[in-house]
Amino acid sequence: MTAGDAQGIEAVLLANRDRLVRFLEARGAGDAAEDVFQELWMKLATHPTGPVGQPLSYLYRAANNLMLDRYRSLRQAALRDHAWADPDGAQDRDDAAIAQSPVTSVERTLIAREELARADAAVTALGPRAATCFRRFRLDGISQKAIAAELGISLSTVESDLRKAYGALVELRRQIDAV
């Protein structure tokens, strides 16, 4: 793995190693930043990309996504440990069996579906204008400016509606995680 072998996006990755490692550290990887950087390298090597318009920005996004992946799996593991340690849940059952049984995919499906319904309700509860702003922005990928023009409202109203909607979803996430 030397700079001489690398082409395209991998060359950009190597040339910006220090910046990306610094980003990963700040993003929460801490001491593991170098490991995550290696993981990023491996992902790029095993999942070749097509031509990329802004390679450095693409790499930051990929690094950012990788960190989000890590965060999710750590959180899942923490929730699982929490469930196993729950004495009430374990009372009438064989502790070892519970510890070995992974959360089934059916349960995960149900949980995900319920969380989605709660998120949908939280967005809907903001009222039609804010909910529409959010859905157009997040689901349809429409720019804030275009949403403002479409709904005949100011850009700052769109901005504040989006903040409200994201605020409600973050609040919900925190409630779910706190369980």
Next chain:
Amino acid sequence: MDQSRPTPDAQAIDWVIRQRDPAFDDWDAFTLWLEADTRHAEAYDVAAVADADAADLPAQPVARAVARPSRRIWLAGGAAAAAALVGIVGYGAVDRSPDLVRVATAAGERRTLTLADGSSIALNGDTRIAIDRDRPRFAALEQGEAMFRVVHDPADPFTVTVGGATVVDVGTVFDIVREAGSTRVAVSEGAVVYNPDAQNAHVAAGRQLQADDADATPRITAIVPALVGGWRTGQLVYDGAPLSTVVADIRRGTGTRITLASGLADRPFRGALLTGGDKGRIAGELAALTGLRATRRQDEWHLTRGGP
């Protein structure tokens, strides 16, 4: 950000909102913000997860009123879909020649273009489209799938060229697939006219036109309008589509290659798949829903008859 010292959560939300713009490139400032306070990374994680999970929300609350056959199996939403989204995602290549802007996405990648008039084009994976800066009401779909949400102007209709044909909008929302010598146009709102100078076929909301290059007469069938463009939220829903179409959609939307044993291409499929989750899973779920057997061959999956 305003003067009233927003909380880490509020600041994190602002970053997430800014980063939804594919052109976002202020990563240095983002790094500095993360370094400024140890709480920032955690706040950002929570906001980013909330944002990723929101991809699975129904497009409009009204969409839930649409009858979904109970036999359909809805696979794990939030977490699984987001796991796919947070993999290596790209923002495609943008090739700028003087007037023509050509945008391409890789398989498994999605992207939305917003045009000057407020119209938007959502691109599925493995798609190539050209737009002309001198002709804001025009796009050329060269390959793949795109969902058009067009600001309608009767005096200046929006026109899409695809596979040698022309599609002219008479309304607002439609999805076009161009693949393997065949074009499909599905309309969810308003209407379009296919090849006004030749077949002049009017396709209304709730209808899909399929035109094969080898056959001059396009076919029009009924569809469920609310499901048009479901791929944008990671949902693929079928009511009797041939398996060859299903595996082509999966490849475009996720990058997962699935091949079919001979005789299976035309077999009709009814059911729903989510394109989230890890790549191998969708092949397994498709096998489970069809009663076929999925085996892995290096980078691709092969579906054959025969039990598990």
